[in-house]
Amino acid sequence: MSRRRMLAGAGAAGTGLVAGGLGGYFGRGAAERPRSPAAGIAGDSTSTVSFYGEHQAGIATPAQDRLAFGSLNVVAGATRSDLRELLRQWTTAAARMTAGKLVGDVTTPYAPPVDTGEAVGSPVSRLTITIGFGPALFDGRFGLATRKPAALAQLPPLPNEDLDPDYAGGDLCIQACSDDPLVAFHAVRNLARIGMGIVEHNWMELGFGRTSTTATSQQTPRNLLGFKDGTRNIRAEQTSLMNDYVWVGRETDQPWLRGGSYLVARKIRIFVESWDRDYLQDQEHVIGRAKISGAPLSGGTEFTAPDFRATGPGGQPAIPGDAHIRLASFEHNNGTRILRRGYSFTDGIDPQAGTLLGGLLFIAFMKSPAQFVRLQTALAADALNEYTQHTGSAVFACPPGLRPGQQFGDALFS
Amino acid sequence: MSRRRMLAGAGAAGTGLVAGGLGGYFGRGAAERPRSPAAGIAGDSTSTVSFYGEHQAGIATPAQDRLAFGSLNVVAGATRSDLRELLRQWTTAAARMTAGKLVGDVTTPYAPPVDTGEAVGSPVSRLTITIGFGPALFDGRFGLATRKPAALAQLPPLPNEDLDPDYAGGDLCIQACSDDPLVAFHAVRNLARIGMGIVEHNWMELGFGRTSTTATSQQTPRNLLGFKDGTRNIRAEQTSLMNDYVWVGRETDQPWLRGGSYLVARKIRIFVESWDRDYLQDQEHVIGRAKISGAPLSGGTEFTAPDFRATGPGGQPAIPGDAHIRLASFEHNNGTRILRRGYSFTDGIDPQAGTLLGGLLFIAFMKSPAQFVRLQTALAADALNEYTQHTGSAVFACPPGLRPGQQFGDALFS
Numbered sequence: 001m002s003r004r005r006m007l008a009g010a011g012a013a014g015t016g017l018v019a020g021g022l023g024g025y026f027g028r029g030a031a032e033r034p035r036s037p038a039a040g041i042a043g044d045s046t047s048t049v050s051f052y053g054e055h056q057a058g059i060a061t062p063a064q065d066r067l068a069f070g071s072l073n074v075v076a077g078a079t080r081s082d083l084r085e086l087l088r089q090w091t092t093a094a095a096r097m098t099a100g101k102l103v104g105d106v107t108t109p110y111a112p113p114v115d116t117g118e119a120v121g122s123p124v125s126r127l128t129i130t131i132g133f134g135p136a137l138f139d140g141r142f143g144l145a146t147r148k149p150a151a152l153a154q155l156p157p158l159p160n161e162d163l164d165p166d167y168a169g170g171d172l173c174i175q176a177c178s179d180d181p182l183v184a185f186h187a188v189r190n191l192a193r194i195g196m197g198i199v200e201h202n203w204m205e206l207g208f209g210r211t212s213t214t215a216t217s218q219q220t221p222r223n224l225l226g227f228k229d230g231t232r233n234i235r236a237e238q239t240s241l242m243n244d245y246v247w248v249g250r251e252t253d254q255p256w257l258r259g260g261s262y263l264v265a266r267k268i269r270i271f272v273e274s275w276d277r278d279y280l281q282d283q284e285h286v287i288g289r290a291k292i293s294g295a296p297l298s299g300g301t302e303f304t305a306p307d308f309r310a311t312g313p314g315g316q317p318a319i320p321g322d323a324h325i326r327l328a329s330f331e332h333n334n335g336t337r338i339l340r341r342g343y344s345f346t347d348g349i350d351p352q353a354g355t356l357l358g359g360l361l362f363i364a365f366m367k368s369p370a371q372f373v374r375l376q377t378a379l380a381a382d383a384l385n386e387y388t389q390h391t392g393s394a395v396f397a398c399p400p401g402l403r404p405g406q407q408f409g410d411a412l413f414s
Numbered sequence: 415m416s417r418r419r420m421l422a423g424a425g426a427a428g429t430g431l432v433a434g435g436l437g438g439y440f441g442r443g444a445a446e447r448p449r450s451p452a453a454g455i456a457g458d459s460t461s462t463v464s465f466y467g468e469h470q471a472g473i474a475t476p477a478q479d480r481l482a483f484g485s486l487n488v489v490a491g492a493t494r495s496d497l498r499e500l501l502r503q504w505t506t507a508a509a510r511m512t513a514g515k516l517v518g519d520v521t522t523p524y525a526p527p528v529d530t531g532e533a534v535g536s537p538v539s540r541l542t543i544t545i546g547f548g549p550a551l552f553d554g555r556f557g558l559a560t561r562k563p564a565a566l567a568q569l570p571p572l573p574n575e576d577l578d579p580d581y582a583g584g585d586l587c588i589q590a591c592s593d594d595p596l597v598a599f600h601a602v603r604n605l606a607r608i609g610m611g612i613v614e615h616n617w618m619e620l621g622f623g624r625t626s627t628t629a630t631s632q633q634t635p636r637n638l639l640g641f642k643d644g645t646r647n648i649r650a651e652q653t654s655l656m657n658d659y660v661w662v663g664r665e666t667d668q669p670w671l672r673g674g675s676y677l678v679a680r681k682i683r684i685f686v687e688s689w690d691r692d693y694l695q696d697q698e699h700v701i702g703r704a705k706i707s708g709a710p711l712s713g714g715t716e717f718t719a720p721d722f723r724a725t726g727p728g729g730q731p732a733i734p735g736d737a738h739i740r741l742a743s744f745e746h747n748n749g750t751r752i753l754r755r756g757y758s759f760t761d762g763i764d765p766q767a768g769t770l771l772g773g774l775l776f777i778a779f780m781k782s783p784a785q786f787v788r789l790q791t792a793l794a795a796d797a798l799n800e801y802t803q804h805t806g807s808a809v810f811a812c813p814p815g816l817r818p819g820q821q822f823g824d825a826l827f828s
Binding site for chain 1: 480520521522523524525526527529530531532533534535536579580595596599603606607610614615616617618619620622623633634635636637638639640641686687690691692693694695697698705706758760761762763765768769770772
């Protein structure tokens with residue numbers, strides 16, 4: 001918009017750098033600010049996660065500490081070729097950023113910097129960028145109606161939801177995860193910027209604490225309920241479970257999606273003030289686990305399998321009938337599993353009520369959204385519903401991974 | 415509220431732990447998740463910062479990576495003794511949490527856990543908790559009118575502001591800083607919870623990237639403009655500058671505040687979409703520095719002192735007359751300095767405009783709020799104002815530090 005200064009002098013002192021002078025990498029700060037290479041199986045937080053592969057990174061990748069999640073809509077008037085070109089540019093930019101490189105040139109005086117710059121000097125911190133397509137992208141605007149997977153649809157009405165239209169759906173999503181929140185934010189900001197005039201922001205949320213996907217060598221993190229989150233999650237290394245429940249396979253009607261996955265995002269508010277007034281034993285009965293140890297109430301330690309038939313001293317079930325871990329379990333849902341990869345969030349304070357707006361940005365990957373629908377339907381009786389409400393909802397089809405030279409959208413548009 | 419489960423059986427498996435079994439520390443995860451002890455002069459992120467001292471921690475403390483900032487109001491009907499008791503309880507809880515301990519017992523089945531638990535297992539990550547008193551606390555509700563420092567008042571109208579009443583003032587503030595955002599969030603949540611019935615949330619914001627206060631050994635971080643932030647900041651180790659510009663001294667009319675400091679918080683939105691469309695050279699002229707190197711446009715490297723009299727090839731000032739670093743400089747403001755300790759924030763997306771809501775939660779410490787007023791008044795002509803707007807504002811008097819056995823409010827109320 002403003003160009004009022006473009007007539008000013010050349011300012012040679014300010015712009016003498018060339019791209020090579022930066023190393024072209026975020027991570028030149030790494031030497032000055034080392035992190036331990038022994039930080040769990042996630043590895044050195046200065047390290048990179050490969051952008052290329054059979055599947056998109058950011059799904060089976062051990063969960064990074066921080067998240068920036070963006071939902072975007074295609075603007076009115078944008079065309080099929082605009083969208084395809086955008087996906088090409090996103091591919092290039094995502095490959096660069098996840099390798100620790102700037103999006104592009106930041107040295108030309110009479111042009112906007114191609115990279116916004118806030119991550120310069122920050123280690124890449126295992127950045128992954130995962131792209132997804134929402135159901136509305138296939139509504140006919142872009143000639144993609146015949147490419148719509150049968151399983152890709154807005155979720156049906158589900159228990160315990162009161163959805164805020166400001167956190168609904170989206171034509172496209174960008175999940176950026178990194179151990180450094182500034183690096184994750186930078187990725188979403190720069191991809192949205194690349195799309196200016198073709199897409200616009202729909203909603204965005206930062207996540208600051210995560211669900212465990214790597215508990216074999218790291219301690220399981222805790223959510224804002226104060227309970228460990230992810231103890232019974234699918235592990236990325238459980239290849240058979242990943243194939244059975246997470247990766248789209250031959251069952252899909254759309255070959256372009258094979259090797260991809262469905263992403264379900266639910267913004268789940270936790271009414272922390274109510275929860276925090278509840279007795280410890282009540283909280284543990286709501287969840288079905290001990291708060292500190294994470295052990296199931298049927299006994300053992302955190303990773304002991306829950307015994308849903310065990311009874312307590314009074315003959316009642318050790319894990320109550322409406323406990324969250326019972327109703328959400330695969331044992332209770334005909335074997336249904338999903339890969340959860342959520343993050344705690346806060347939106348600050350409700351100015352009317354003076355209460356804390358926060359909870360879990362639930363993100364999960366699965367072979368079909370029907371898996372989530374099944375589980376969330378079973379949770380209609382969840383004792384936890386008294387303390388939570390789903391306020392945002394979106395579903396996306398994440399295409400498979402790419403080989404170098406391939407672009408997002410190649411298979412979709414071809 | 416809900417006690418519907420309190421009649422259930424004892425659930426021995428769930429609650430068998432005693433406090434000693436936890437080690438009583440957040441940080442039992444440290445051994446599983448080591449961080450390098452060489453991470454800059456800030457030290458090992460598993461380390462603690464002493465709660466006690468001449469000054470409150472969190473001011474001269476090298477800035478931690480993440481922030482949770484809470485503004486709270488005392489509710490109608492709360493009394494002077496309620497407030498004093500709250501400050502006693504906050505002292506105890508803050509001393510415990512900053513030492514890596516839980517707020518209190520989490521093992522009694524028939525009581526709410528005293529600590530909300532989400533930070534159990536997280537290294538304390540240099541947590542500091544800094545408390546402040548807003549002007550309204552001295553309005554007579556609590557018999558403190560005669561204890562009000564003359565310098566403590568709401569800020570006058572200032573340039574480039576359009577203040578949102580949802581981010582205004584507050585009777586009390588809690589600044590919690592840590593290298594782990596979950597640990598910082600936990601601190602604000604638990605102190606607010608301790609105050610339930612006496613205080614309520616007014617506003618809260620998380621910060622995810624920081625202003626430099628320790629540039630002697632760490633790289634200067636960048637704000638959402640993509641520029642380094644903090645290059646000319648006061649350094650905590652500059653004792654003479656800290657005494658001259660940051661710590662309240664004998665000049666105050668209120669002895670209880672000596673050794674304390676004033677905290678000015680300003681929520682500054684950055685219109686990133688406009689900024690991102692601006693030419694590199696224009697951005698650099700707005701700031702007065704090179705974007706990547708951080709060097710002043712008068713030449714040299716990042717830490718070279720700006721030469722505000724230097725001219726460029728065309729004879730015009732090398733650092734433009736309305737450049738941010740010129741107008742904000744102590745040279746331009748009769749020597750006035752402040753200690754900036756701000757953090758980048760985002761509130762997601764403006765649902766109407768589709769633009770990114772984000773910017774800088776500017777926090778600064780000073781001997782008198784008049785220092786900020788002087789600087790912000792000088793910034794009326796700041797070229798950066800085209801891209802920013804102050805949308806929140808608050809000022810607090812932060813009392814001095816405590817010795818073991820002392821309590822916040824002792825000096826104020828005695």
